[in-house]
Amino acid sequence: MKIIEGNLALKGNEKIAIINARFNHIITDRLVEGAKDAFLRHGGNEANLSLILVPGAFEIPMALEKALASGKFHTKHFRVFIKFAELLNAHIHAS
Numbered sequence: 001m002k003i004i005e006g007n008l009a010l011k012g013n014e015k016i017a018i019i020n021a022r023f024n025h026i027i028t029d030r031l032v033e034g035a036k037d038a039f040l041r042h043g044g045n046e047a048n049l050s051l052i053l054v055p056g057a058f059e060i061p062m063a064l065e066k067a068l069a070s071g072k073f074h075t076k077h078f079r080v081f082i083k084f085a086e087l088l089n090a091h092i093h094a095s
Contacts, residue, residue, distance in 0.1 A: 010043035014074040017067045018049070023056040 016039060020032050032051065039049055050073070054063045067073055 008038075008042040010039070012043050012045045013048065014044060015048045015072060016044065016050070017052050017073045019052045019054065019060055019063045019067065021054055021056045021060060 018032055018035050020028050022028075036046075036049060040046060052063050052067060054060055
């Protein structure tokens with residue numbers, strides 16, 4: 001089996017937010033644990049990691065927008081998440 005892994009190297013000063021929906025917390029709590037583990041394994045500093053909890057998926061795009069607007073978090077790689085949030089928001093409002 002061929003295994004392909006990324007080689008993310010953080011400097012340790014990046015301030016990162018994880019946005020998690022409380023709905024289906026049995027599943028999403030494990031995803032948060034995985035994200036936190038990956039952040040720490042790649043050199044992140046736990047003091048720079050924030051968890052933003054929202055009631056459900058509908059609130060994730062708004063929470064992301066507010067987190068970015070706050071200027072408190074490292075935004076270099078947020079373009080991907082913004083695009084995902086826009087798609088999610090469009091899908092939610094189309095339903």
